[in-house]
Amino acid sequence: MKNYDMPIFAALIALLIVAPLAIYPVFLMKVLCFGLFALAFNLLIGYVGLLSFGHAMFFGFSAYISAYTVKVWGWPTEIGILAGTAVAAILGLIAGAIAIRRQGIYFAMVTLALAQMVFFFCLQAPFTGGEDGIQAVPRRPLLGFIDITRDINFYYVVLAIFAAGFLIIYRTIHSPFGQVLKAIRENEPRAISLGYHVDRYKLLAFVLSATLAGLAGGTKAIVFQLASLTDVTWQMSGEVVLMTLVGGMGTVFGPMVGAAVIITMQNYLAGFGEWVLVIQGFIFVVTVLLFRRGVVGEIAALASRFGRRREGSARMAGSPATGH
Amino acid sequence: MFELIGVPPQALFGQLLLGLINIINFAHGAQYMMGAFGAWMLLQYVGIPYWGALLVVPVIIGATGIILERLLLARLYHLDHLYGLLLTFGLALIFEGLFRKQYGSSGLPYANPIPGGTNLGFMFLPWYRGWVVLISIVVCLATWFMIEKTKLGSYLRAATENPTLVRAFGINVPRMMTLTYGFGVGLAALAGVLAAPIYSVNPIMGSNLIIVVFAVVVIGGMGSIMGSIVTGFGLGVIEGLTKVFYPEASNTVIFIIMAIVLMLRPAGLFGTPR
Numbered sequence: 001m002k003n004y005d006m007p008i009f010a011a012l013i014a015l016l017i018v019a020p021l022a023i024y025p026v027f028l029m030k031v032l033c034f035g036l037f038a039l040a041f042n043l044l045i046g047y048v049g050l051l052s053f054g055h056a057m058f059f060g061f062s063a064y065i066s067a068y069t070v071k072v073w074g075w076p077t078e079i080g081i082l083a084g085t086a087v088a089a090i091l092g093l094i095a096g097a098i099a100i101r102r103q104g105i106y107f108a109m110v111t112l113a114l115a116q117m118v119f120f121f122c123l124q125a126p127f128t129g130g131e132d133g134i135q136a137v138p139r140r141p142l143l144g145f146i147d148i149t150r151d152i153n154f155y156y157v158v159l160a161i162f163a164a165g166f167l168i169i170y171r172t173i174h175s176p177f178g179q180v181l182k183a184i185r186e187n188e189p190r191a192i193s194l195g196y197h198v199d200r201y202k203l204l205a206f207v208l209s210a211t212l213a214g215l216a217g218g219t220k221a222i223v224f225q226l227a228s229l230t231d232v233t234w235q236m237s238g239e240v241v242l243m244t245l246v247g248g249m250g251t252v253f254g255p256m257v258g259a260a261v262i263i264t265m266q267n268y269l270a271g272f273g274e275w276v277l278v279i280q281g282f283i284f285v286v287t288v289l290l291f292r293r294g295v296v297g298e299i300a301a302l303a304s305r306f307g308r309r310r311e312g313s314a315r316m317a318g319s320p321a322t323g324h
Numbered sequence: 325m326f327e328l329i330g331v332p333p334q335a336l337f338g339q340l341l342l343g344l345i346n347i348i349n350f351a352h353g354a355q356y357m358m359g360a361f362g363a364w365m366l367l368q369y370v371g372i373p374y375w376g377a378l379l380v381v382p383v384i385i386g387a388t389g390i391i392l393e394r395l396l397l398a399r400l401y402h403l404d405h406l407y408g409l410l411l412t413f414g415l416a417l418i419f420e421g422l423f424r425k426q427y428g429s430s431g432l433p434y435a436n437p438i439p440g441g442t443n444l445g446f447m448f449l450p451w452y453r454g455w456v457v458l459i460s461i462v463v464c465l466a467t468w469f470m471i472e473k474t475k476l477g478s479y480l481r482a483a484t485e486n487p488t489l490v491r492a493f494g495i496n497v498p499r500m501m502t503l504t505y506g507f508g509v510g511l512a513a514l515a516g517v518l519a520a521p522i523y524s525v526n527p528i529m530g531s532n533l534i535i536v537v538f539a540v541v542v543i544g545g546m547g548s549i550m551g552s553i554v555t556g557f558g559l560g561v562i563e564g565l566t567k568v569f570y571p572e573a574s575n576t577v578i579f580i581i582m583a584i585v586l587m588l589r590p591a592g593l594f595g596t597p598r
Binding site: 051098099101102104105106108109110112113114116117120121123124234238241273275276277278279280281282283284285288289292 | 413417541542575576578
């Protein structure tokens, strides 16, 4: 079967390059940040079969670190984002080492509990600003010369970060390392019996996922010039699960489609307050019951069924000639 | 000091029971919250006092649990358990959202049915807390007895090991699962009614609870029911002591213990490695 991933990706990037002509750049940046966050999450659930219910801890904590280093210590923007990403990686190493000791549903419960611990830490630690968060984070020129106070300039920077993140993940899942991850997802005991150090693979995937979630969080903090408790709550962990589920778990493009759908929905429903929670819950229930493959997964399934039928009829038409 | 000792055992217990039938019920916290709201609404709109609510609310919420199980959850049993988790997470969001929409997120008061208390010498024990501890112990022991010592309990344990075989013996396993789910949800609601006079009745009380319950389940392990009771009560004492001696850590102490236990005994204190 032919792989259309790269042409689709190129088309998507081309579309995103011209998108600010029609759509508000800050909204697009939000979609890209959450898209990267969901892609990072999908690396675990889609390719290793680990459901992390605490990914907000990497996203939100990195946002705090980036916001703090840039605002209070006056670090350059790019160093601030990288600092947040690095701290998320370290946090991922610690949380991952603890969480991979349990499988399946318990993995989800452990990550949720660890994220709640990080939440309480952020609530009580003095540097996070408590309920107010860290506000008015300055947007200093990137690399000293790119003026990111203009949204449109910053948008292209965020797009570049997103594309880099996407390519890292794409490269990972199509490498021999990614193949081992899929083997672990399909049959962990067999992967162990083949001599793979399963825990090491899982931990590395977890750290990579946490790092990219941190990159998304750090970028988000600069985009909105804000890091707050919302980013580390369990609701945020749930949101990224929802995005990935709606878009399609284990698909290459699903998470960003899901992110776009959910962010758009939140944007339109912002005035309805608590109904957003109810509607998100409703989408969870409907997706789990009826469209488990998600938007992209369902489209791919349709396309492959169509492709197979065409292939099948071609073979049938050709059979008399090849018969003898 | 009786924060965890007093209130969540029923909620914890309901979850353990559901764990036995391989459901991790994310909506458990929401059902606990609905139990508390049920008591408040009965008093407010119908005039049924606390003692009536204690009997009526678990039955009503348990019945809604049975409906949810039949209509939604039962369709997912043949899939990975993760889908059940995601479904119940969605349900939790719906319930919490609806109650927040209706009642806001500040708490509503519920009058204490047994005011007063006694001085034990080393601490002051309100009568109501004493009553909660008493009923917690009774419910825990009764559930433990039902699962470990009765025929029904042994059917249930057998059905989780090998449902096909148990069905071949003519036992209606799906109905048993449904009733177990309803019972577990009823316990969550009972915990909610018991909690109503202690905390104010609040739409977000459930989500705080469920994460702690999950952590306790991870610490105790799923191996033994008695082990989980011991873990639950023990952690309650530890949390209470932390509140007295180092209040800053009282929110996180359970999670720190969970991390340490996972490093030392990955299957949990009383769990058997699988």
